Every structure is written in structure tokens, then in C-alpha cells.
Amino acid sequence: MAEAHQAVGLRSSLTPDGAEVELSAPVLQEIYLSGLRSWKRHLLRLWDDFLTGVFPASPLSWLFLFSAIQLAWFLQLDPSLGLMEKIKELLPDWGGQHHGLRGFLAAALFASCLWGALIFTLHVALRLLLAYHGWLLEPHGAMSSPTKTWLALVRIFSGRHPMLFSYQRSLPRQPVPSVQDTVRKYLESVRPLLSDEDFDWTAVLAQEFLKLQASLLQWYLRLKSWWASNY
Structure with missing residues (x-):
């Protein structure tokens, strides 16, 4: 739910003119609050967190x-x-x-x-x-x-x-997936739900998103991955 709330905070929308994403201070505030909530949970479990930490x-x-x-x-x-x-x-x-x-x-x-x-x-x-x-690739x-x-x-x-x-x-830190893979998986997930015409229009908007807003949003995601335990 927290990730869904942050996604709403980005205020992205699809219009006939293309994809529009509003980037403002609330985005960074949500990243900060997500990290703050994570550390509050650690403080509430101070002794157990100390034992597991050492x-x-x-x-x-x-x-x-x-x-x-x-x-x-x-x-x-x-x-x-x-x-x-x-x-x-x-x-x-x-x-x-x-x-x-x-x-x-x-x-x-x-x-x-x-x-x-x-x-x-x-x-x-x-x-x-x-x-x-x-060991995963070795025979039984x-x-x-x-x-x-x-x-x-x-x-x-x-x-x-x-x-x-x-x-x-x-645990090894999981890498942030590339935005190209994210867009590709998104298109694969919506393909069965859209008609050919709607899917072609969505694919065009996705390519426009990759060219205009994707790099900055990916930077926000990398920033959160170093601050919060769940990005």
C-alpha cells in the first residue's frame, strides 16, 4: 500500500497528447517518509533488531x-x-x-x-x-x-x-530493474486486456515515456533503494 500511495504521489497520467508526470517536492517527501517509517519500525523492535543486527x-x-x-x-x-x-x-x-x-x-x-x-x-x-x-545449476x-x-x-x-x-x-542487495524491462513487462501485462488499437496507442505512449520522464523517475527509484529497505 505504501508503494501504491507513492505511485499516486507521482501524479502520472495518460492523455491523447502523451504521458504526463508531475515531478515535485512531494515525490522526495514520500521517499523520505518511507525511510522514516522503516527506521521507526526498527526502533520499536530495538532489542530484537540489535540481536539480529549483530x-x-x-x-x-x-x-x-x-x-x-x-x-x-x-x-x-x-x-x-x-x-x-x-x-x-x-x-x-x-x-x-x-x-x-x-x-x-x-x-x-x-x-x-x-x-x-x-x-x-x-x-x-x-x-x-x-x-x-x-549450486542451482547442478544436477540433483x-x-x-x-x-x-x-x-x-x-x-x-x-x-x-x-x-x-x-x-x-x-542478504545481497537486489538491483533496481531497468526501466526498459519495467516498461516491457507492463506492455506484456496489458496486452491481453487491450484491443489492437488501444495497445498500439499505449505502446507509443510507453516509448514517449522512456524518452522523456523515465530517466528521472529511475533516478528517484535508485535513490529510494539506498534509503529504504523496500523500494
Whole structure:
């Protein structure tokens, strides 16, 4: 329904003189509102969204990483190669009695950054792995070596006990279809419903639309595909 409402907002119409599309600020406003609604839904599911967002990691993995860093720091080892000292210098100076607190916060910030980098790496690896489609073309009961390797890597990076949207951020981004394909499929869908004369007139309007308005509307669609989860 949201996509239908945005399509109405474009105010496109077919006239005997050709296709007319009104492009104005409401179009960009609808794109903005669609992204805003998407993020509001995420905020309403804040904790579940956090768990699915960090999957296949977990909050316990952050605690384990932070504890390991604190233990190394206690043994006078610096796993950050000097980064925690630089973070401590950027923190406010609360006096000598809070020197231990600054070290604790520096370790927590470093552990969070390192944890986030590891999660991002896992998501990128899963997205690259899930983009592989070679297994679809293989005969039933047979599995090639690349597919076996791919399956083993997916099992390694996918984790255990996923939630409903755990792999949402790891799915490959679907490309925006070309406007030529969209128009072609539209003409194919209306062909059984129109007479020869009406279909020829519609085809002429479609070609005029491709020449005049299609490129700008396609740009709007690409913009929304980067802002909203459902374009």
C-alpha cells in the first residue's frame, strides 16, 4: 500500500497528447517518509533488531572480547598496539583518582570498535557467500567442489540459533530493474486486456515515456533503494 500511495504521489497520467508526470517536492517527501517509517519500525523492535543486527555474534561475545582485553592489560600487554592509550588521551581528565576509570572506558570503546569491525566483516562475508548461485545449476544428487567449499564456509559464518531477521542485513542487495524491462513487462501485462488499437496507442505512449520522464523517475527509484529497505 505504501508503494501504491507513492505511485499516486507521482501524479502520472495518460492523455491523447502523451504521458504526463508531475515531478515535485512531494515525490522526495514520500521517499523520505518511507525511510522514516522503516527506521521507526526498527526502533520499536530495538532489542530484537540489535540481536539480529549483530548475528552471528552475540552480546556475550562482546563481553568475552572485553574481558580478554582487560586481562591482557592487567598482564601489561597491549593488544590494541597503542590505540587504547590514544583513546584515553581523548577522554576527559577527571583527575588522578579516576585514572582507572579512563582505562576501563578506553578498553570498552576499543572492544566495541573491534567487535563492530568483526561483525561487519562477518556480514560482508555472508553477503558475498549468499550471492553464489552455482549450486542451482547442478544436477540433483551431485555437488561440485566449489559448492562443497561454499557450503562449508556458509556453515562457518552463519552461526547458530538465528532469529527471524538474523540474515536480513547479510542478504545481497537486489538491483533496481531497468526501466526498459519495467516498461516491457507492463506492455506484456496489458496486452491481453487491450484491443489492437488501444495497445498500439499505449505502446507509443510507453516509448514517449522512456524518452522523456523515465530517466528521472529511475533516478528517484535508485535513490529510494539506498534509503529504504523496500523500494
